[in-house]
Amino acid sequence: MTRIPSPTVELHRETLSNGLRVVLSPDHSAPVIAIGVHYDVGFRSEPQGRTGFAHLFEHLMFQGSESLEKLAHFRHVQSSGGTFNGSTHPDYTNYFEIVPSAALERALFIEADRMRAPRITAENLRNQVDVVKEEIRLNVLNRPYGGFPWITLPPVLYDTFPNAHNGYGDFSELEAATVEDCAAFFDVYYAPGNAVLTVSGDFQVDAAVELVHRHFDDVPTRSVPVLPSFAEPLPDRERRHRQLDPLVPLPALALGYRLPDPAAGFDGYLAYEVLCAVLSDGDSSRLEQRLVHTDALVTDIGARCGLFGAPLDARDPDTLIITVMHPSNVDANRVLEATDEEITRLAADGPGPDELARITARWAATLFRENDRLVSRTMAIGAFELLHGRAELVTELPAMVASMGSEQVANAAAALRSDSRAVLIVEPANGSSGSMLDLATPGQEA
Amino acid sequence: MLHRSAEQIGRTELGPRPLPPLGPPRPSSAPAAVDTVLDSGLRVIAVRRSAVPMVELRLEIPFGGTHPTHPARAELLAMTLLRGTPRRDRFAIDKVLAAVGGDLAAGVDPEHLSVSGSALASGLEVVLDVLGDALVSASYATADVVRERDRLVERLTVNRSQPRVIAREALQRRRYGDHPFAREWPEADDVAAVTPAALRALHRRSVVPGGAVLVLVGDIVPASAVEAVASILAGWQSDHPATELAALPELTGADLQLVHRDSAVQSQLRLSAQAVPRNHERYPALQVANLVFGGYFSSRWVENIREDKGYTYSAHCGFEYTRYGATLVAEADTASEVTAAALLETRYELGRIAVTPPDETEVDNARHYAIGSLTIATSSQRGLTGHLATLAILGLDLDWLLTHPGRLQGVTTGQVAEAAAEFFAPSRFTGVVVGDAKRLADPLAALGGVELPPLPS
Numbered sequence: 001m002t003r004i005p006s007p008t009v010e011l012h013r014e015t016l017s018n019g020l021r022v023v024l025s026p027d028h029s030a031p032v033i034a035i036g037v038h039y040d041v042g043f044r045s046e047p048q049g050r051t052g053f054a055h056l057f058e059h060l061m062f063q064g065s066e067s068l069e070k071l072a073h074f075r076h077v078q079s080s081g082g083t084f085n086g087s088t089h090p091d092y093t094n095y096f097e098i099v100p101s102a103a104l105e106r107a108l109f110i111e112a113d114r115m116r117a118p119r120i121t122a123e124n125l126r127n128q129v130d131v132v133k134e135e136i137r138l139n140v141l142n143r144p145y146g147g148f149p150w151i152t153l154p155p156v157l158y159d160t161f162p163n164a165h166n167g168y169g170d171f172s173e174l175e176a177a178t179v180e181d182c183a184a185f186f187d188v189y190y191a192p193g194n195a196v197l198t199v200s201g202d203f204q205v206d207a208a209v210e211l212v213h214r215h216f217d218d219v220p221t222r223s224v225p226v227l228p229s230f231a232e233p234l235p236d237r238e239r240r241h242r243q244l245d246p247l248v249p250l251p252a253l254a255l256g257y258r259l260p261d262p263a264a265g266f267d268g269y270l271a272y273e274v275l276c277a278v279l280s281d282g283d284s285s286r287l288e289q290r291l292v293h294t295d296a297l298v299t300d301i302g303a304r305c306g307l308f309g310a311p312l313d314a315r316d317p318d319t320l321i322i323t324v325m326h327p328s329n330v331d332a333n334r335v336l337e338a339t340d341e342e343i344t345r346l347a348a349d350g351p352g353p354d355e356l357a358r359i360t361a362r363w364a365a366t367l368f369r370e371n372d373r374l375v376s377r378t379m380a381i382g383a384f385e386l387l388h389g390r391a392e393l394v395t396e397l398p399a400m401v402a403s404m405g406s407e408q409v410a411n412a413a414a415a416l417r418s419d420s421r422a423v424l425i426v427e428p429a430n431g432s433s434g435s436m437l438d439l440a441t442p443g444q445e446a
Numbered sequence: 447m448l449h450r451s452a453e454q455i456g457r458t459e460l461g462p463r464p465l466p467p468l469g470p471p472r473p474s475s476a477p478a479a480v481d482t483v484l485d486s487g488l489r490v491i492a493v494r495r496s497a498v499p500m501v502e503l504r505l506e507i508p509f510g511g512t513h514p515t516h517p518a519r520a521e522l523l524a525m526t527l528l529r530g531t532p533r534r535d536r537f538a539i540d541k542v543l544a545a546v547g548g549d550l551a552a553g554v555d556p557e558h559l560s561v562s563g564s565a566l567a568s569g570l571e572v573v574l575d576v577l578g579d580a581l582v583s584a585s586y587a588t589a590d591v592v593r594e595r596d597r598l599v600e601r602l603t604v605n606r607s608q609p610r611v612i613a614r615e616a617l618q619r620r621r622y623g624d625h626p627f628a629r630e631w632p633e634a635d636d637v638a639a640v641t642p643a644a645l646r647a648l649h650r651r652s653v654v655p656g657g658a659v660l661v662l663v664g665d666i667v668p669a670s671a672v673e674a675v676a677s678i679l680a681g682w683q684s685d686h687p688a689t690e691l692a693a694l695p696e697l698t699g700a701d702l703q704l705v706h707r708d709s710a711v712q713s714q715l716r717l718s719a720q721a722v723p724r725n726h727e728r729y730p731a732l733q734v735a736n737l738v739f740g741g742y743f744s745s746r747w748v749e750n751i752r753e754d755k756g757y758t759y760s761a762h763c764g765f766e767y768t769r770y771g772a773t774l775v776a777e778a779d780t781a782s783e784v785t786a787a788a789l790l791e792t793r794y795e796l797g798r799i800a801v802t803p804p805d806e807t808e809v810d811n812a813r814h815y816a817i818g819s820l821t822i823a824t825s826s827q828r829g830l831t832g833h834l835a836t837l838a839i840l841g842l843d844l845d846w847l848l849t850h851p852g853r854l855q856g857v858t859t860g861q862v863a864e865a866a867a868e869f870f871a872p873s874r875f876t877g878v879v880v881g882d883a884k885r886l887a888d889p890l891a892a893l894g895g896v897e898l899p900p901l902p903s
Contacts, residue, residue, distance in 0.1 A: 029497035030825035031472035067462040079811035081818015130756025142712040187449035283540040358544035365547025
C-alpha cells in the first residue's frame with residue numbers, strides 16, 4: 001500500500017491582553033503571507049427579523065475604518081500586490097488578505113484598524129444592501145438550483161430560527177437593516193476576545209509577534225458574548241418537502257441527516273466524513289457505482305459533511321447532505337430506495353480494508369493539495385482554532401481518517417436513518433411565473 | 447443591551463494612523479525545471495515545487511475540429527477517455543488512482559483536449575501508467591459510451607438553463623458566428639447520435655502527441671520525471687500531429703445584441719473587443735490598462751458600478767487567450783431595473799479610460815497588483831501547473847513567467863495611456879445583453895447602440 005507522508009505545519013500561539021487569540025504558522029516556500037481573522041459569529045446568530053444580517057455586516061467591514069477611507073481597504077491590499085475576501089458561515093465570519101511578504105505589516109494594520117474602529121455609515125449600508133441583493137439575484141433568484149441545498153434544505157431538517165432560516169436573507173429584512181443594528185452587532189460580536197487572528201507564510205515568528213502586538217494591542221478589550229447553544233432534537237420522523245422551481249430543467253433531491261456533535265469527539269464526526277467518501281468519492285464509490293453506472297438512475301450524486309461541503313466547519317448541530325440530480329422519468333422514490341439499500345448494506349458489512357485504504361490515501365492527498373494553497377491553509381487553521389480550539393487539525397486529520405475502522409463507518413451508516421432525515425424534492429414547474437419558491441412553510445409533506 | 451453608536455465605534459482617541467510602508471521585496475527563486483520535446487513530439491515541462499508531497503499534472507492536446515458535430519464527439523471522448531482500457535475498467539481505474547491519492551479528469555474546449563490530475567508524488571508512475579494506457583488504448587466500450595451519452599444530454603439541459611451559459615453562448619455567436627470556436631457545448635441531438643466507433647476514429651486521428659504539452663509540477667526531480675514520462679508514455683506515438691483550431695477572425699466593434707430570457711430578474715452584460723496576447727510587446731501595457739479599467743476590484747469600473755452605484759455584485763474585465771490571439775471580455779450581472787443604467791456607466795468608463803488616461807498612481811497600483819498576484823497565483827503547485835500549461839500553448843515557458851515582473855516594471859504611464867486609448871475605445875466593442883426584453887427594450891432603445899429582438903408576447 002502507498003505510504004502516506006505526514007503533513008508538517010509549524011504552529012505557534014499567542015493570546016493578547018485584550019483576548020485576541022493569535023496563531024502563527026511560518027512557511028518559507030514562497031515569498032507570500034496570508035492573514036485571516038475569524039470572528040465567532042455567523043448567520044445562526046443573527047436576530048429574527050434580520051435574516052442575512054451577518055453576511056451584510058461582513059460586506060460593511062470592507063467599507064472603511066478610522067484610518068482607511070471608503071475604497072482604501074481594497075486599494076491598499078491590491079496595490080501591495082495582494083487580494084482579499086471574506087465569507088459568512090453558520091458559526092463564524094472570516095476575512096483574509098494574501099499578499100507578498102513585504103506587505104505583512106500593512107496587512108496586519110488593515111485588519112487591526114477595522115477590528116478597532118470600522119466606519120459604519122448610512123450611505124455605505126444602503127450601497128452594500130444593493131450589492132448584496134445583486135449577489136442574491138446572481139446566486140439564488142436568477143439561477144436554477146439557486147441556494148440548493150444550503151438555503152433550501154435546512155428549513156426541512158430544522159425547526160428553530162437559527163438553524164432553519166435563510167442565511168442570505170430576505171430582501172425586505174436586508175432593506176430594514178439600520179446603522180444602529182450594525183453598531184450593536186459589532187459591539188457584541190466583533191470583540192477581540194471573540195476572534196482568532198492567523199498569520200501564515202514567509203515571515204520570522206519573533207518579528208511577526210512584535211508586529212501583531214504593535215497593531216492589535218490597543219484594540220480595546222470588550223466583553224465576549226456567551227456561546228449560544230443551537231441544539232435541537234432530531235426529527236422524530238422523515239420530513240419531506242416538495243419544491244417546484246420554474247427555472248430547473250431536471251429534478252433534484254437533497255437528503256439531510258444530523259451529524260454527531262464534534263465537541264463529543266472528532267472520531268465520532270469523522271466516521272461520517274469517511275462514510276461520505278465510501279458513498280460518493282469516485283467511480284468506484286458505493287452510490288456512484290450503483291446509482292450512476294449500474295442502475296443508471298441518476299445523473300450525478302454526492303455525499304458530504306457540512307452545509308458548504310467542508311467537514312468540521314460548524315459546531316453542533318451540523319448536517320450530512322446527499323445531493324442528487326436525476327432525469328424526469330426516474331421517480332424520486334426509486335432513487336431513495338437504492339440509496340437506502342446501499343446505506344443499509346454498508347451498515348451491515350462496513351467498508352473493506354482496501355476501500356478504507358483508498359479513502360485514506362485520497363483524503364490525505366486532497367488535504368495536501370488544499371494546504372498547498374496558502375490562503376486555504378490559513379483559513380482552515382483559523383476556523384479549526386476558533387470552532388474547536390485545535391488549529392493542529394490541519395495536520396492531524398489524515399491520521400484520524402487513517403485510523404478509522406470499518407465498524408465505526410458501519411455504525412455511522414446505521415445512523416443515517418430514514419425516519420429522522422429531511423428529504424427535499426426539487427421539481428421543474430411548468431409555466432413561466434418567475435417567482436421563487438415559497439419556503440415559508442417548511443416541512444410540508446410531499 | 448447597551449452599545450456604542452456607529453460614530454463612537456468609528457473613532458479612537460489617537461485618531462487615524464499612517465499606513466505602514468512595504469518591507470523589502472523578496473523575489474521568488476527560480477525552481478529546478480526541465481522543458482523538452484520527446485521523440486513522439488510531446489513537449490514535457492517538469493518543475494520541482496516541493497512544499498507538499500504531491501505532484502500535479504496537466505496534458506493539453508490541440509483538438510480542433512470543423513464539422514458541426516465535432517463538439518459532441520469531442521465532449522463524449524473526454525467523458526469516456528479515462529473510463530476503461532483492455533487492462534482496467536472504469537472502476538479498476540478509479541481504484542488504482544485512489545490508492546496513490548490520485549485523480550485524473552479530462553475536459554475539452556474548442557481548442558484543446560485537457561487532462562488534469564494529481565497524486566501523492568510517490569504515485570507519479572501509477573498516474574502516468576493510467577494516463578498512458580488510456581492514451582494508447584482507451585476502449586470506448588459501448589456500455590460506457592451509451593451511459594455517458596445519456597448523462598451528457600442531461601447535463602447539457604442543466605447547463606443551458608444557467609444564465610451564465612446562456613450569456614456565454616450568445617456572446618460566442620455574436621463574436622464568432624458559425625466559427626467552430628463558438629461551439630463550446632455540443633447539441634443534445636448530436637450527442638445522441640455519437641457511436642463508440644466514431645469515438646475510436648476521433649481518438650486515432652486526434653489524441654496524438656505531436657504538438658501536445660504535458661506539464662508536471664510537484665515534489666519531483668524534473669529530469670527523473672521526464673524520464674518516467676518518456677518511458678511510460680513510449681507507446682503513445684502517431685505519424686501525424688494534433689489538429690489546431692482554425693485561426694479566429696479579428697473582432698470588430700458592433701452594436702450590442704439584446705437576447706431575451708423569459709422572467710429574468712437579472713441581466714448579463716457581456717462586452718468584448720480584440721486585444722493582444724501575452725507574447726506581444728504591447729501586452730504588459732495593455733494588461734495594466736485593463737486592470738485600471740475593470741481587471742481588479744480597485745478598478746474604475748468596479749468602483750463605479752459596484753461600490754458607488756450598487757448595480758452589481760461583481761464586474762470584471764479579463765483577457766481570453768487563444769492559440770493565436772486574445773480578446774478582452776467585460777462581464778457584469780445586474781438587476782433588470784438598473785441594466786440600462788449599468789450599461790451607460792460601462793460605456794462611460796470605456797470612453798473615460800480611452801480619453802482620460804490612467805495617472806501614475808493608478809498605473810503603479812495596477813502594476814504592483816499584476817506582479818504580486820502572479821507570485822501568489824503561481825505559489826501553489828496547482829496554480830503553477832495551470833499557468834505553465836496556458837503559456838506553453840502560446841509557445842512560452844517558465845522563463846517568460848519569471849521575467850514577466852520585469853516587463854511590468856518597465857511599462858511607462860505613457861505606454862499604458864496609448865494602450866488604453868487604442869484598445870478600450872467603446873466603438874471597438876461588440877457583445878450581448880441577456881435579460882427580460884420586456885423590461886429592457888425601452889431603456890436600451892433610448893440609450894442606442896443595442897440591436898433589439900422582436901418583442902416577446
